[in-house]
Amino acid sequence: MEYAALITAFTTLFVIIDPPGLAPLFLALTQGMSAPQRRAIAIRASLVAIGILLGFGLFGEALLGFIGISMPAFRVAGGVLLFLTALDMLFERRQKRREDTAEEEEAEPDHDPSVFPLAVPLIAGPGAIATMILLVGQTEGALGFAALVAVLLAVMAINFAFFMASGLIERALGKTGINVITRLLGMLLAALAVQFILDGLRSFGFAA
Template sequence: MTEIPVLITAFTTLFIIIDPPGLVPLFIALTQGLGAAQRRAIAYRACLVAAALMLAFLFLGEALLGFIGISMPAFRIAGGVLLFLTALDMLFERRQSRREHSAEEGVDPDHDPSVFPLALPLIVGPGAITTIILLAGQAQGPADFVAITVVMALVLVTVLIAFLASSFFERMLGKTGINIVTRVLGMLLAALAVQFILDGLLSFGFAS
């Protein structure tokens, strides 16, 4: 797997599945109302958590899920349910109301989207996990694992760059534009969540 064409294919596959440009609007919506420093911290933290998760699935793979008794279909269903709850918050602006209430009370907002839903399952979702497990299955030795790790790191760097550039896109949209985008993305995220659940149920049916 150390051949350049193979690595390019692996990078392209993982890049398309994670879709860093497509995560930018979601990052903007999930961090709406936060300061620049807070958003940078969330971006770095999300990518670090995603990196740790990717490495865990690279070296442990299905054994990790199997050890704790979780199948991939169950993982898809659980991720879909949690994403659906996040989508409801986006649709009805519950997250923004909590932030405004916290600001009035003089305390920090209690919502940190860096781990969920950014790192898991938006960056490291079922598709990315499956791809990493498949790449690990093709590895023939330590050099291949190093190559896969480099590929994952490059994809995460593009995700981080996309997140850090989100403020520029937010300024272009303005507050009204962000509110519209948040509602639209909430609906799309709800649909994505339902698709995760359906895929999980379908896979579970075949597995059974």
């Protein structure tokens, strides 16, 4: 890939994945967790998202076509799942589940958002997947693909750095501030989920 193409690929992926916008969502989804737990979740989410984006970049179009799933249908499904997560954030269902299982000190955490919704659909959402499919289609040869992989890893490294900085945000806001932000972000997530669904339906001609 040429230098200008690398810059374009980096900018596109950065805007689509939106690390600054994901940081507060990561904070809300990992509320009350320790720093090691957050680090482990951030690592898992990043690795899963990288694997998904690379996999779809290489085989996405063929795979979706083979099993009869369109990108609009994928977007609608992601929107529905994201909306359910937004309801959990709005009504503190995750916190109640934690309290119900808090009898054992060393019990496993009852909520791990690393795969869903962090890796999918927040990081590797329909937009990022479609972008990877498009960018891979524009590359030439193994060298071009390797350059694109390097660009993706750079964006994901920045995203991971934003995730790790979320603890500073939590200490600055305190428990009350985090609770308020969690509700607000739940509303934003619900709106984002509805937008995903509308975008998918629009592609089928069901929405204006």
